[in-house]
Amino acid sequence: MKTARNSIKYALISGLMLALSPALFAADIEAGEVKATTCLGCHGIVNYNNVYPVYKVPKIGGQNEQYLVSALQAYKSGERSHATMQAQAASMSDADIADVAAWFASLK
């Protein structure tokens, strides 16, 4: 039940972000690459083996951009709980989140 409710919530948030984001901020993929440096320690290195089998971390490269934005916003607001990711997201501005999400989404 909780998962279903969360999915609906994320879907709504994603829809809202999708509607608002182009007007609010133009994501900068290159800036996102720089800002994402710390993320790679856990979320895998581009063109390199992912740390996934060793330490259970979701693969976010190539993930949908709006999904990444809403996941990070949910950690930042505390709506989605995970100590590590809340700490990561807490220090990110909306522009940081948009840039980093654009960069991860651009990965194949």
Ligand code: HEC
């Ligand atoms: C210390 C390790 C670590 C670092 C550094 C880290 N993450 Fe994470 N991240 C995780 C773990 C573990 C999860 C799974 C958390 C959960 O179950 O909610 C996660 C989850 C996520 C998710 C949700 C993925 C999904 O499928 O729902 C996103 C998006 C994400 N991280 C983005 C980032 C970004 C962007 C950065 C850099 C600013 C970052 N992470 C840095 C460990 C890390």
